[in-house]
Amino acid sequence: MAAIVFDLDGTLIDSAPDIHAVANALLAGEGRDPITLDETRRFIGNGAAVLVQRMRQARGIPDSEQARLFAAFMARYDTAVHLTEPYPGVPQALATLRASGHRLGVCTNKPHRPAMAVLAHLELDRFFETVLGGDSMAAHKPDPAPLHAAFNALGETALFYVGDSEVDAETAMRARVPFLLYGAGYRKASIEEMLATAVFANFDQLPGLIETLLTEAA
Incomplete structure (x- = not known):
């Protein structure tokens, strides 16, 4: 897992x-x-x-x-939640990953209270065992410390960080963990510049991608 x-x-x-x-x-x-x-x-x-x-x-x-x-x-x-939507396939992908036994967390530079507010509003909070915001620690991304803390809270040995931006790519690189790039997010650089372990365009691809990477690592 x-x-x-x-x-x-x-x-x-x-x-x-x-x-x-x-x-x-x-x-x-x-x-x-x-x-x-x-x-x-x-x-x-x-x-x-x-x-x-x-x-x-x-x-x-x-x-x-x-x-x-x-x-x-x-x-x-905290109340800026009503125009926000999950990307297509996100709830289904998270449910599939949880059903497969994977442990899920969030590491974001969004402050913790607004992050929890929007996750609760969208009914996504139920999928995550840990949520670290940009004000949860003294450091924030691209410093790898919050990402390390999130992984430590989850306690598995196979680690993946999923993000969309240059900040996320740098965080994963500094944390020395595989970076999975959601290509339809807010990135400014080209996909080729992001140095991702793998790229996916739709969330329905993510569970299969995780399984493939775990199989290859084994």
Whole structure:
């Protein structure tokens, strides 16, 4: 059996519409033009503080406003769940992996409370034994420490990290674990640049891919 840890935004869920709505509500309050959905996807990946920083810089809001806007963003983040959807096939793939005896976790740079809120809203929380957010430890991805902690909580020897972004690829490389790339997420680089152990385009492929990799390793 394997321990399989997933990134969240851009991997299991398309949360960009909710994050986009929160960001633009803040920008409207500042009298600034909205950011686009594509910009939002580019800003996701390094945690909420960096997202707010990128949003602010994109619309010319000075650094002195970072703390205030970050606090305002976080005040809305826990309830930003209603426009978010799992990617096609995610619940079925997670159910299949659990039924096969694999142990599942999440390691995300999304803060822990919003991560748990959206997982509960989408009824995905039941699949995971551990969820580490970007504020669960002193370090966050691409530092490998949170990923190591997630794997340690699951306690298996065959390890896989599933993600969609350059941050995820670097985290897996630094943790020295196989990286499975969901090719339809929020990555900015080409698939060839991501140095993934394997790539999948649809979640219905993931359980079979895990079994193939376990067989090859054996």
